Amino acid sequence: MQKLKISKILKKKNKIPITCLTAYTKTIAQIADKFCDIILVGDSLGMVLYGMKTTREVNIETMILHGRAVKNSTKKSIVVFDMPYKTYTNKFIAYKNARKIIKLTKCDAVKLEGGKKMVGTIKHLTKKGIPVMGHIGLLPQTSRNFKVKGKNFIQKRQILEDAIAVSNSGVFAIIIECVVENLAKKITKSISVPTIGIGASKHCDGQILVTEDMLGLSDLFPRFVKRYSNLKKIIERCIKNYVKDVKLRRFPSYKNVYK
């Protein structure tokens, strides 16, 4: 399996849909690596794995452990590390943390949330050789409400301006989270870098979902998630059967015993 280059992602715009998923662990990373262009070590791991109320509680040390596990388990995909809340409050802090992240995890790029305000930071990181993925629309680290964005004219204009500013600052792709369909379409047509949608319609250049959501492992089920399985139910059934077997002394059987 040949390692995918970031330049290849740029070339896919308007041609081939870019496929992305999140991964926090070795097993999911190994499977996603077989099929996806990009794997995101998302700070959503705080809520999905650690039961935190928001992604703001995630710290850089925890993220680095997962980033390393994911990167070490992939051969082909581009691995993007989601910079946690307050780790990029200005361009110097952002660079110090991004350098540490890349050094310790060997991830291929970092992602940070924000529009026009992030331009200086993105330019600083990319100038220093750190590939950056942008993230606009709904911003889980700072949003006060988790409603779909771009429903009114002012918000639409603001998000479009964010997209243009971020795309001109050197990112190789931009995540667009939870915006109305016609805005996602307009952004995708207006900028030269690929857009990766999550709750942002088929008009984006690629799609991303939180893997646990699409597998039916999390409790979240927003409209934009398509569930490909209900693993929670499957695991529940397995654990129930295991406990039953133990109680009935059906496990371990002769097959599981060393003679």
Ligand code: KIV
């Ligand atoms: O943290 C995350 O998983 C993300 C995705 C929702 C894009 O940022």
